[in-house]
Amino acid sequence: MTESLQTIAQQLLADHKGLLAADESETTAGKRLATIGLENTVENRRQYRNLFFTAPGIEQGISGIILHHETMGQSASDGTPFVQVLQSKGIIPGIKVDGGVEPLEGSPEEKMTIGLHGLDARLADYYTRGARFAKWRAVITIGQNIPTDNCLLENAKALAEYAFLCQKKGIVPVVEPEVLIDGSHDLDMSEVVTTKTLRVLFQELTTRGVDLTGVILKSSMVISGNQCPTQATPEEIAEATIRCFTNAVPKEVPGIVFISGGQSAMQATVSLNAIAKVNTGPWTISFSYARALQGPALEIWKGKTENIPAAQAEFIKRLQQNVAANQGKYLGE
Numbered sequence: 001m002t003e004s005l006q007t008i009a010q011q012l013l014a015d016h017k018g019l020l021a022a023d024e025s026e027t028t029a030g031k032r033l034a035t036i037g038l039e040n041t042v043e044n045r046r047q048y049r050n051l052f053f054t055a056p057g058i059e060q061g062i063s064g065i066i067l068h069h070e071t072m073g074q075s076a077s078d079g080t081p082f083v084q085v086l087q088s089k090g091i092i093p094g095i096k097v098d099g100g101v102e103p104l105e106g107s108p109e110e111k112m113t114i115g116l117h118g119l120d121a122r123l124a125d126y127y128t129r130g131a132r133f134a135k136w137r138a139v140i141t142i143g144q145n146i147p148t149d150n151c152l153l154e155n156a157k158a159l160a161e162y163a164f165l166c167q168k169k170g171i172v173p174v175v176e177p178e179v180l181i182d183g184s185h186d187l188d189m190s191e192v193v194t195t196k197t198l199r200v201l202f203q204e205l206t207t208r209g210v211d212l213t214g215v216i217l218k219s220s221m222v223i224s225g226n227q228c229p230t231q232a233t234p235e236e237i238a239e240a241t242i243r244c245f246t247n248a249v250p251k252e253v254p255g256i257v258f259i260s261g262g263q264s265a266m267q268a269t270v271s272l273n274a275i276a277k278v279n280t281g282p283w284t285i286s287f288s289y290a291r292a293l294q295g296p297a298l299e300i301w302k303g304k305t306e307n308i309p310a311a312q313a314e315f316i317k318r319l320q321q322n323v324a325a326n327q328g329k330y331l332g333e
């Protein structure tokens, strides 16, 4: 029987588990591998994915993994297709379907996410290959006179079209408008921009007829820019983030998952913990981290077989800390 969008979304949000964003583009994966001196080859990227997907106990903290197109066709080191590895652990395979960003027409310092061309057919193919949720990321930059209304609107329209097409195929759309941490803006500015971004997004999703009960929002936290001289405390981040959601996210949305967005692994856990403590909204809150879950393990792995057990143990530790933070029960390292 085909599962409903709502059932899939609930499975992704159940038991305080989170999503692993393992959908780095070839370019981004290459940057990660470069930090440990590895070449950006298809095989090294496969080994990088293998490290995390085969970590013993991953299913206790991860409900779904966002895959990259390349990874969906690859197999674990024992020859089992990655999709099968995940399904056998009860982890739902997801797929990144956006085509990356290009300069926004008329405002080239801003970004427009592309990838709608041929998306309908790609989604049908991904569904038959096991994907039950998808992800599309828009990038919003805060700076002098940006973001423009046009940037927010055009990206929201693309996200709405993507979400509409996903739902037609039985795939839960994860909608990710990332307000970047880069810049000298303060917490208030982050809140203003994130609130506006989300309002425009939900307006467009509604206009396009997207069923909000079958959508997951992947959001940045409301946070000070990384160049801002006054950095907000975790408690201030938490209050501003929940206030922003209360003002902009419809109550029908079942869940909101966070990006780590350039916070250190530990900061991302501390912030999540503070948010979980003050979350009074109707949404389930969780994490969908890439760097904050994978970074520390990557440093230990260094591409060496003998380091795999220690690297996997570090990954599982971070996972457990974030599952605890999801419940406001993180006690520190």
Ligand code: 5MM
Pocket: 021, 022, 023, 024, 025, 026, 027, 028, 029, 100, 137, 178, 258, 259, 260, 261, 262, 288, 289, 290, 291, 292
């Ligand atoms: C894994 O990175 C995702 C894809 O980014 P690129 O297409 O630029 O390679 C990215 O969308 C990711 O899902 C989110 O930014 C969350 O990652 P972080 O590292 O911020 O938790």
